[in-house]
Amino acid sequence: MNIDDAVTGHTLSDIPKLRILLSIPAAEFNAFIPAATRTALDELGHVTSIAPSDLQSPGAFARAAFDADVFITAWGFPKLDADRLSLAPNLRCVIHAASSLHALVSDDFWATGIPVSQAGAAMAPAVAELSLAFTLNLLRRINRLDHGLRNGETWDGTRNIRRAREICGARIGVVGASRTGRRYIQACQALGADVRIYDPYVQESDPLAALSTDLESLFATSDVIAVHAPSTPETTGLIGASHLALLPDGAGFINTARSTIVDMDALYTEVSSGRLDAALDVFDLEPLPADDRWRSLPNALLTPHLGGATANSRRRAGLIVVDELRRFLGGLPMEHALTRTDLEKMG
Template identity: 35%
Template sequence: MTADVWLPLPPDEIEGLPEGPAYRFWDGDEDFPADPADCVFYVVPYMKPSEVGVRPLPLMSSVRVVQTLSAGIDHVQPGLRHLRPGVRLCNARGVHEASTAELTLALILASLRGLPDFVRAQDKGEWLGGFRPALADRSVLIVGYGSIGAAIEDRLAPFELARVARVARSERTTARGPVHPFTELPSLLPEADVVVLATPLTDSTRHLVDAGFLARMKDGALLVNMARGPVVDTSALLTEVQSGRITAALDVTDPEPLPAEHPLWRTPGVLISPHAGGPTSAFRPRAERLLVDQLNRFLNQEELRNVILVTGAAST
């Protein structure tokens, strides 16, 4: 038996990988690169369907670490029941914050200032003037204040906002101000001009944004989903945006990919990007640094970064 490490990036292209393991390149192909039973450290292929990433898990009897290259881990969780107790699941905190926060700002500004309308007008040679909402003097509510939520606020800071409110699972205080618990959402929603979703997808956040949530948003508010599609009840959102009462900018949808015939594509006031928050030029160097650090920690029997859960614990 060998001690294999499965990587979705070619090992010879990653500078600084520690010596010792047998590195196997697998990015979700039909054929496995080696016997899954020999894998001790599994890095899940990035931007692949859930069924691809979990496919080898029932055969990985020796695996000790499952590492995602995404911030979310919901696509891996269905396969964790096949693993022995004590396997650590780690996410990619530190990899996607910058690029996701960039796109969040781009979607907010594009939606408020009407850039999609300008592009359509340019295609027709039309000069589309008039007043548009600005981000300055607006109130923003960030729902899900982890590392990505904090990175979004960092980039909002120069825009002269009237207020930023933060909501997370637990109440706490940060250098930028208080973080409110989810129980305070009903009182915070009516005050926000822009609501940004950056929360993980869990049982408690699935359809968090339902008809009641949307009804509490003020008229003319913008909903920005940078989390996961199922955090939003698509039917409830469609009802609100089709009425014109609120607008939406969605980097993620439910279903995903969004079918060509889905009415969200053609609803005025809806801007859609194709789950593009993470896959940018910033991804590869940050992902490689994370993998080199994690593998050095693993081989030196040091504490791993970004451990989200351990199989066999009550949370699984």
């Protein structure tokens, strides 16, 4: 539906332009806001672009925010507490170009009733794809084979590792039927995997309900476990040593969500023993230190928390921002708006 058509008696050209504070870290600005996206924003409002690092002092924030109707934010933007909100008296809407809002909003912000939206949906396909790549890698033992050939193992010795498996028919367990989890599930099923899930929030009417099981059964019957749950107080420490011990010998464990969900010491014990393989995009300490214990394991595949950071996902996030702004300007509900209750269930 055209936004112009949705606004009774008005077109966007009839509505006064908003004053927009666009604050994206300099290193990511062009990825989120390429030329075409910036042109679209300029058509919707008077845009002032200032990096979050330049808004940290109250004075700098006040000068940039005082006249702004809309904040477009990303990582590093100052937390919107009572003091900051008092410096932005005209603020009517916040659109977060990234995913998690926990570092941005506050009790004071929710009390204002100002609508807030985020572009986390842009990252779901990218994270799901990395998780799928990890799955194929662990099933086919690619990281172990590569490590063996590069580090002095004989040809026959490398070929003699535990036999690889195909994803068709593999038993895949998914912890968390999130946006990302659902994309991952679809991808695995398309390749013939037998998928089961653990997510206490899946309703009986949900098509995924037929795949649901308890956490212990999921671990005991899976060739690969992939974590796609949010990081919340409820999920902190959700996966412990007792769950990991249930995984069959040679199984794989994937985490592209948050390390707080897993007992990382228990996971390290299992992986360093050689019983399990792991593929990790998230860690307790980031950046991962050069001498970190995980770096030395040949059966641990590691990436530096970049699951959602593809060129495609960044462009999608910028387009979501533009679309949300158009909807707000046209008097329509934003598609990715969140409430305080929503945020309590999200990472």
